[in-house]
Amino acid sequence: MEVLEWNSTDGCPSCRSALNYYLLCVWPGEYKDDPQSRYINERAHANIQKDGTYSVVPRIWGGVTNPQELRAIADVAEKYQVPTVKITGGQRIDLLDIKKQDLPKVWGDLNKAGFVSGHAYGKSLRTVKTCVGKEWCRFGTQDSTGLGIKTEKMTWGSWTPAKFKIAVSGCPRNCAEASIKDLGIVCVDSGYEIHVGGNGGIKVRVTDFLCKVETEAEVLEYTGAFMQLYREEARYLERTAHWIERVGLNYVKQRLVGDPKNRAALHGRFLLSQQTSQVDPWAERAAGLEKEQFEPLKLHSVG
Numbered sequence: 205m206e207v208l209e210w211n212s213t214d215g216c217p218s219c220r221s222a223l224n225y226y227l228l229c230v231w232p233g234e235y236k237d238d239p240q241s242r243y244i245n246e247r248a249h250a251n252i253q254k255d256g257t258y259s260v261v262p263r264i265w266g267g268v269t270n271p272q273e274l275r276a277i278a279d280v281a282e283k284y285q286v287p288t289v290k291i292t293g294g295q296r297i298d299l300l301d302i303k304k305q306d307l308p309k310v311w312g313d314l315n316k317a318g319f320v321s322g323h324a325y326g327k328s329l330r331t332v333k334t335c336v337g338k339e340w341c342r343f344g345t346q347d348s349t350g351l352g353i354k355t356e357k358m359t360w361g362s363w364t365p366a367k368f369k370i371a372v373s374g375c376p377r378n379c380a381e382a383s384i385k386d387l388g389i390v391c392v393d394s395g396y397e398i399h400v401g402g403n404g405g406i407k408v409r410v411t412d413f414l415c416k417v418e419t420e421a422e423v424l425e426y427t428g429a430f431m432q433l434y435r436e437e438a439r440y441l442e443r444t445a446h447w448i449e450r451v452g453l454n455y456v457k458q459r460l461v462g463d464p465k466n467r468a469a470l471h472g473r474f475l476l477s478q479q480t481s482q483v484d485p486w487a488e489r490a491a492g493l494e495k496e497q498f499e500p501l502k503l504h505s506v507g
């Protein structure tokens with residue numbers, strides 16, 4: 205703040221959040237995240253709704269669940285009288301209308317059933333959407349669900365300049381909509397196509413083809429390296445679609461496809477940062493961290 209000669213010591217919400225992000229990116233594990241420099245959803249680890257309540261989305265790896273997990277979510281929904289349970293576009297389950305003071309208890313109950321935060325509120329890895337792939341689908345060429353789960357286990361908890369979505373489709377029919385994700389993997393008979401820079405938002409942008417690889421290990425290396433390049437070089441709040449349009453696909457290809465040493469180094473830095481960022485924020489707060497944030501305001505009468 206001093207070096208940048210900020211006008212006021214507190215800065216503005218945009219500057220504070222951007223600076224917090226850059227420091228976290230450059231010094232993972234050393235810099236201490238400042239919750240006061242985060243937007244409300246990231247501070248509350250849930251999405252605020254129009255009536256002031258919150259929505260809670262547990263992580264469901266690769267969008268694959270089972271009866272025990274569904275039962276645990278149903279138990280939480282009943283216990284906290286959740287009026288609406290919604291399946292999201294990213295293949296997750298959203299519990300709506302949770303009061304702020306109930307969030308740590310809800311998270312604690314979900315933790316007990318094995319869930320961690322789905323980061324549906326974060327400028328971070330959101331979800332890895334998958335199709336059923338070759339195990340079930342007659343058109344499937346590879347294990348898209350298995351690869352989606354591995355990809356999500358590697359990337360969850362990572363902070364990025366803006367939200368980051370991944371999808372894995374088991375064949376070019378593309379049922380997981382990989383072509384409108386920040387990173388989309390399309391399985392083919394001879395391996396995996398990697399596509400980047402898609403966006404299904406206000407201005408739809410179809411991904412650009414980055415490269416084709418033969419093994420899951422290569423997919424994971426490209427995924428980590430691409431995320432790291434994006435998080436190190438994009439501007440805060442810049443989605444991959446806008447970043448790639450600004451720097452050009454050729455630049456990204458040159459850094460990742462044309463330079464294997466650099467790709468391995470980027471992937472290494474991504475994994476290093478993951479060592480300290482894969483901590484479930486829900487578990488920490490269910491155990492009492494930032495307790496005062498979730499306590500209802502005490503109103504005193506005047507006079």
Ligand code: SF4
Pocket residue numbers: 335336337338341342343344345348373374375376377378379380
């Ligand atoms: S993308 Fe292909 S493999 Fe996956 S469900 Fe659709 S048709 Fe089947």
